[in-house]
Amino acid sequence: MSLSALNSHNTLPLFSPLQTHQKTIFTITKQNHFLKPGFLCFNLFNNRQNLFPKAVVGSSMREDKVVDVKDAALLVSTCITRNLPPALTLDQGLDKIKEAVEELKAKPPSCSSGMYRIQVAVPPSEKAFHWFCCQPESSTAFPLFFLSKEMENPTYKSLALGITRGVFGIGSAVNFKGCFSHGSGEYTAFQGYLPVKSTSSMAYGFLDIKFDTMLSSMKHETGSFYLFIPQIELDEYEDISILLATLAWNDSSICTFSEAVKKFELSFDQVGRCGGERMCSALIKFDTMEERVNMVCMNALLLDGRDLEASTMELVSPISCQFSARLSPTLAISNNMHHRDYNQVSFFKQDFPNINALWASLIVEECTRLGLTYFCIAPGSRSSPLSVAASSHPLTTCIACIDERSLAFHALGYARGSKKPAVIITSSGTAVSNLLPAVVEASQDFVPLLLLTADRPPELQDVGANQAINQVNHFGSFVRHFFSLPAPIDDISARMVLTTIDSAVYMATLSPRGPVHINCHFREPLENSPQVWLRSCLEGLEFWMLNTEPFTSYIPLQHPMTCNNIYGHIAEVLKLIQGANRGLLLFGPIHNVDDIWAALLLAKHLMWPVAVDILSGLRLRKYFSSFLDSKDILFIDQLDHLLLSDSFKDWLQVDVIVQIGSRITSKRISQMLEHSFPCPYILVDEHPSRHDPSHIVTHRIQSTITQFCDCLIKTCAPRISNKWRGFLRGLDMMTAWETSFLISSENSLTEPYAAGIILEALRCESALFLGNSMPIRDANMYGCNWAPCTHSTSPMFSSGLPCHWIQVGANRGASGIDGLISTAIGFAVGCSKRVLCVIGDVSFLHDTNGLAILKQRIRRKPMVIVVINNHGGGIFSQLPVANVTERSILDQFFYTSHDVSIHDLCAAHAVKHVQVQTKIELQDALFTSQQEDADCVIEVESCIDANATFHSYLRKFARQASDHALNILSKLSATDSTFQGHVIYKIVKMEYSLYRVQLNAPPTSASCSNDTAAFYREGYVITLSLEDGSTGYGEVAPLETHKENLLDVEEQLQFLIHVIEGTSIDYILPLLKGSISSWLWNSLGILPGSISPSVRCGLEMALLSAIATREGCNLLDILCPRREGLSTGPSDVQICALLDSYGSPMDTAFVASALVEEGFTAIKIKVARRADPIEDIAVIQEVRKKVGHHIVIRADANRKWTFSEAVQFACSVQDCCLQYIEEPVRNEDDIIKFCEETGLPVALDETINYSRENPLEVLKKYTHAGIGAVVIKPSIIGGFETAAMVARWAQQHGKMSVVSAAFETGVGLSAYIQFARYLDLQNADICRMMDRKPELSIAHGLGTYRWFKEDVTVEPLNISFAASAVDAGRFLKQCQIDPNMVVKTSAQGQIRKYPLTVEADGFSFSLNILEIGKSIDDTVVVFLHGFLGMGDDWIPIMKALSSSLRCIAIDLPGHGGSKLLDVSQGQSLSMDVVVNMLCKVLHDLTPGKVVLVGYSMGARISLYMALKRSNKVEGAVIISGSPGLTDPDARTSRRAKDDFRACTLVSNGLEFFLDTWYSEELWSSLRSHPHFKQILANRSQHDDLHTLAKVLSDLSIGRQQSLWGDLKNCTSPILLIVGERDIKFKKIAREMYSKMNDETRNTDCPPIIEIPNSGHAVHLENPLPVIAAVSQFLKRLKAS
Secondary structure (H helix, E strand, C coil): CEEEECCCCCCCCCCCHHHHHHCEEECCCCCCCCCECCEECCCCCCCCCCCCCEEEECCCCCCCEEECHHHHHHHHHCCEEEEECCCCCHHHHHHHHHHHHHHHHHCCCCCCEEEEEEEEEECCCCCHHHHHHCCCCCCCCCCEEEEECCCCCCCHHHHHHCCCCEEEEECCCEEEEEECCEECCEECCCCCCCCCCCCCCEEEEEEEEEEECCCCEEEEEEEEEEEEECCEEEEEECCEEEEEEEEEEECCCCCCHHHHHHHHHHHHHHHCCCCCCCHHHHHHHHCCCCCCCCEEEEEHHHHHCCCCCCCCCCCCEEEECCEEEEEECCEEEEECCCCCCCCHHHHCCCCCCCHHHHHHHHHHHHHHHCCCCEEEECCCCCCHHHHHHHHHCCCCEEEECCCHHHHHHHHHHHHHHHCCCEEEEECCCHHHHCCHHHHHHHHHCCCCEEEEEEECCHHHCCCCCCCCCCCCCCCHHHCCEEEEECCCCCCCCHHHHHHHHHHHHHHHHCCCCCEEEEEEECCCCCCCCCCCCCHHHHCCCHHHHCCCCCCCCCCCCCCCCCCCCHHHHHHHHHHHHHCCCCEEEEECCCCCHHHHHHHHHHHHHHCCCEEECHHHCCCCEEECCCCCCCCCCCECCCHHHHCCCHHHHHHHCCCEEEEECCCCCCHHHHHHHHHHCCCCEEEEECCCCCCCCCCCCCEEEECCHHHHHHHHHHHCCCCCCHHHHHHHHHHHHHHHHHHHHHHHHCCCCCHHHHHHHHHHHCCCCEEEEECCCHHHHHHHHHCCCCEECCCCCHHHHHHCCCEEECEEEECCCCCCCCCHHHHHHHHHHHHCCEEEEEEEHHHHHHCCCHHHHHHHCCCCCCEEEEEEECCCCHHHHHCCHHHHCCHHHHHHHHCCCCCCCHHHHHHHCCCEEEEECCHHHHHHHHHHHHHCCCCEEEEEECCHHHHHHHHHHHHHHHHHHHHHHHHHHHHHHHCCCCCCCCEEEEEEEEEEEEEEEEECCCCCCCCCCCCCCCEEEEEEEEEEEECCCCEEEEEECCCHHHCCCHHHHHHHHHHHHHHHCCCEEECCHHHCCCHHHHHHHHHHCCCHHHCCHHHHHHHHHHHHHHHHHHHCCCHHHHHCCCCCCCCCCCCCEEECEEEECCCCHHHHHHHHHHHHHHCCCEEEEECCCCCCHHHHHHHHHHHHHHHCCCCEEEEECCCCCCHHHHHHHHHHCHHHCCCEEECCCCCHHHHHHHHHHHCCCEEECHHHHCCCCCHHHHHHHHCCCCEEEEEECHHHHCCHHHHHHHHHHHHHCCCEEEEECCCCCHHHHHHHHHHHHHHHHHHHHHHHHCCCCCCCCCEEECHHHHHECCCCECCCCCCCCEECHHHHHHHHHHCCECHHHEEEECCCCCCEEEEEEEEECCEEEEEEEEEECCCCCCCEEEEECCCCCCHHHHHHHHHHHCCCCEEEEECCCCCCCCEEEEECCCCCCCHHHHHHHHHHHHHHHCCCCEEEEEECHHHHHHHHHHHHCCCCEEEEEEECCCCCCCCHHHHHHHHHHHHHHHHHHHHHHHHHHHHHHCCCHHHHHHHCCCCHHHHHHHHCCCCCHHHHHHHHHHCCCCCCCCCHHHHHHCCCCEEEEEECCCHHHHHHHHHHHHHHHHHCCCCCCCCCEEECCCCCCHHHHCHHHHHHHHHHHHHHHHHC
16 A cells, blocks of 8 residues: 655646655555455454544534544434435436535524435446546545445456446545544444445545544554545446435534535535546556555444444445545545556656567557557467567456457457457458458447558568468458558657557547558567667657657547527427327437436336337346336337237327337337338437438437437427327237246246246346347347346435346347357456356357357456257248248258257366256256356257247237237227226225125035024125216125135225225226236235235126226126127036035935036036045946936045045046046145046146135146146136136146136126136137147036025026026126125225314323224224324224224324424423323223224334333234334434434425435335325325424434333233334344243234235235234234
8 A cells, every 4th residue: 555645835746657756655554354355344453452432523614623433423323315316417416416405505404413415326337436537636625535346356457447336435524533442352432233224324434544634644553543424425336326415514513504515515616527537547646556455435323333223233344455545635545556567657768679569569558548458369470569569568458369250259249348449459361351240240330449450561462472461441341440550660750650549549439430440561570579770750759658648639529419509400309209199219229328327217207108129228127116107117028029910000100209229129110110101200329320221210310319318308298198108008018928928838948938037037237148040039029027126235226217227238230140159258348247148059159269268267257158059040940931941951051950069069168068958957057157156158958840839829829919908908998089098987986795695505615514504605795886887896705714704804895995996997907917916006005915815806806897887898898809700699608517415326416417407518526525435436436327428527526635545536437537636635746646647637726726826836837737627716816817817827738727616696606607708718719829629618617506595686697507608797787786685785984083182291282083983892993103104094904994993093293183282391292291192092082991003103102002001001013113222322323313303304394304204225115115106295294393393303212211121021912013024123023022922921922923015114015914913913802
């Protein structure tokens, strides 16, 4: 390490190499801080005894004062963070920061100390180091630093390339200087631990270094530290950068708020805009001797040594051994920022042996000054001077390859990944010609390259000299510039060499970018043999040798689209875009990450549908939430598939197309563009070249993508047809579901599956390189676009965008298959990421020399190459030629079939190889390879014919899905000319009726008993009323045997009544394929899996029937619009009779024969009801004998047999020709074994219907041919959407899908009949497309109607051995509920709101009370909200529970309608005051005990009352609550933070406060909820901000008495509820449970309830499981 102390009166620039003799070098001994690689751990300073910890908190506004380090850290703990919307550019980010600070200046805080942090997401390209280099030498703001985030052997070379991510900071909001004390073997200052959080300010600095502010000097001193929090900071992550500003003040120690603002403004004014100096030039600033010393980065909260939330974790802090920091005008410290032995000044003063060496060195040096440091060298004699010069230069990275073609493609890949030219050095002759394929690709795709080709001198041209060809203009028009350097002589000024290189690189990087060719003649000697040369050729280079700038700097003039010139340039384009109703955004190749960022922001602003090419980086997206709001960016990823449909192409009718990026991969999308002509087609790209093969571009804009997006965002307001956009959303969703389903349900490992799973396996920080032919097409068609974000940093959530992207590269300029391995390796080097490359086998064989480059592994992360090996050119099987050409010709001349061993090729190059043949093997190989630090080739076995067939199926089904969805959507909107978007009608009312109807016999699911005189079926009928008067009916019929009961179901129905009223029905609901799940989440805010299966089934039934009624048709018609030839006769759905066989074989056979006489052609017999299978065998045999072999017989064992019993039965009834047996064995793992051993087909029932897993995941195990059918009970499996998915799986695999009732009344059966008909029609379509013979007819399990003695409707459903779907539809539409069958209706009470005045402990309150329900057993439940909440938060839960309970919610003081009327002077609103107040309120409301349900702050109050006011509390439900803090320092810090928050609330208003409050990590899950904006709006309704602030301060958990010690004395039952994602409170809950359960030995303590898919605010995020948990707790209380 070097510390450079300069005299303050020096006039030379601080870092000038000419003043190094004036520097004073301080050498500091390296300390061992490293217990773990890459992390810093604090070791004990054993020699430092009893030192009082101090810190200097510095400010340039006043003299530094010494304060206790804990007081300084206390200031940091008050930090409040505000997230601003993402900025298009860094400059705009700075403007947003400035505006936010101006807002604070306008409303300055009234508190004497505090800390604000403002952050905004900015484009992610590497800017931090560049920004640091651009700061003026005469800086007045300190510290000024750059900290590299490169953890793996960072070098000065990565800085020169400009690919190093890091942190730039300027100014010091707070700085800490002091020392640690040591006592009793522990730190007194750094003894606590806290994990680094994104919401905490980061402190940067040094340990074991003492900084003297007055003397501006540093020296080593064990135990000392110097840390600071920057005022302005740019923190770079993968794919995102965060710009931060920090203001800190303390009137008594640092500065006032106004002084802090002035400090900030000084730094802000200096930091300016990023631009100017070259990074390679800046490297000279660090030309000092260095040692290995690290700069630390830590959570600033660690500075007080306490975990503010009472948790203890191991302390680890990121460090960097590559940094530079200017700490004062005369003091700088740096490490690893330059090459030790590199001195730019003397480098060209040494003697070069000959003129060749001089010219070659000048060329290489000028390249490095221009930022070209990556040299690809092919061995050769004539190029020796260049090769030696390049490999000897300290800033270059060189790689060699014997194959010039592979080498050139490698250079091309590097340029693609880094966006900088690579330099290629070759010898003369055919070595140059071998570069042509890569040069063509670079030219066509605008990739910059610098070709330095050695050549014979002119006298050896055209005279037959060896290896001499005409290299002049060798590449013709494929290079942007050609220049032939003369053979080096000292008569020519060396300036000519430098200007030639400067000009060439400018041509290569100027739009249109591309390759440039410099032909370099060399005479012998080619080696470094001494030869006299005149130094006069160096005249005029003195200034060049004294700096690091290139000789000629090219400065292109910028013409930004500013508001002043915008209308003159593209006024017509803006007018077209502004007026579009059916605008389509099309993203082609976008290679710059800042441009991708800009394109995303444009898409979010315009709200147009977006079609994205695989090379845009946005086709493969990683999402932060598992559900997307329909208002998010609408990506139409399935456009290629949709365009298979002629109906869709005719319907699309785009009126404006804006394409960003030139080349499109999809041929069908290109044809769509041509088909849309003459609509305005606007093409935007930075280069001026023509990309218009169909001659349809109407407006060509040459502009950077960022400039164009900035222009549109500023000038165009979004305008789009909601109906058209909504249609596209539905169509895309259906087609995506279809293709995804087909691919996932296929057993074998297909190429589309490989494309999807490979891309899904990519991590966010990885990149992808795709080969041509099938890999890029499959990726474009089937790439995973719904993968969860794997980013490890939560700043991604603050970006304001729903997803981020994966960088993708491919050679699509000329789209050849040559050089792909080499290109991919170069791409990995250039982008500095882990790269996954996917190529075909022929492409792999075409470039096996690339494996030699792979083995070199120069400055590159590991990469994985996936080879799709179908043993030939599989793409030709997808082309028309395959249909008209003989197979032998195809194999030899098109497929070029081969049996080359890829394993052996990899072994020859010592590259790891893995071959996979199954889906599981591929998944495992991908996972393993991503974890290993080694290159790997994964070979995926495939077959050309099978792949062609599967692709054909995909196209057929995608076309069918598109046509089907368009047919449904068109039908739903055709009758309403006012139909806009996805709203049909609002739901104005939902009601339910509890029915009780008599049965003829007990359900087959019940045990047989003759003790009961009558049997009844109970359930609910839902009535859903739309705004136009249309009504839909649904049935909810739970069975106790299915783990559902009437009370739980009624609670969910009560909840739904509240949340569903006023919402709108989404038009895409009848599409079923994920549409209802999406609607439940986006419209109701309900996680689909949280609704009970029978409730969801009934709700879906009501929704679909309401839509059908509104459309004047039946349910079948909206699921499957009627087509020509569709039979609607009376026998369109066959019914299977159900026979419960408790009688003798003869009795059962008699009943069966009677059923046959009625007309039934299929009978299902219940078996396994008897003690011995022999009796069931006799029954089956007798029935078969009685009814004959023309009747279908099924058996149902309901999982009641052991494996041996089931086998015994199956073997004995082989001659009875059973169609199948349902669930023959108890253990589902024995099902396949049973099939194989007996040959009797099996039907799945309980295995799939009772599973709560994803049904498709369960079904994957049952593709065996012995599985003949799947029995689907919609009310058990969870509704029509899930049932349709399971049926589709069965039909796809050639298995029967049988709809079965669970003893529903005519209401449910009428819907099931129509659903069964829909499945039969769907099966016919599937069989047709797969060339499979369909089943003649499938008898569905709806024979339970015979159990009903009466029905719930006035007129019964007409059903016997067959049923008409049309009649069933008419019945459901016109049915009338028989009032005699109704036990009760949903006369849901209204919330009663009233004020209640109460006085307690010197306070007078007017509290707002909300109440509903009447208790049937005097149970009263009182709900207490959290801070910022109100009683209204509990209304949905209260209504759900109110059918049998009295529910009360109270607005706590300052919240909602509650007000503080009077307070004694100086009185604190403590926990005791609030509890006393609530006790008085509860005494007035009810004489008995109450059950408390509290969330967050309300949970703390509830817990306090349960522990200390147990005479009034029967029990308590603690939701996301804590007993408090025990650590004194943690309590102090929390008090300080809450006091500052309270001050901010009053000073800056509620909107500002809410913005900062909900930006914290605690709310990350809530922020992803679709109703978050509405929740935030509800929080804005508080009027009494002063009381609200007083509550926050006085009821701070830092002031509340800790209750941890009281838990052991707990006598009231307590239920703890936490969110699955709430890591902090899950830990607290476990500790509470342990305290209550272990120390009190209370074995009745209910277990902790973790609410799935929820964070902190579980009652808002996932309320239904909360309702269930509270209900069960209340039942438990009653039972006890």
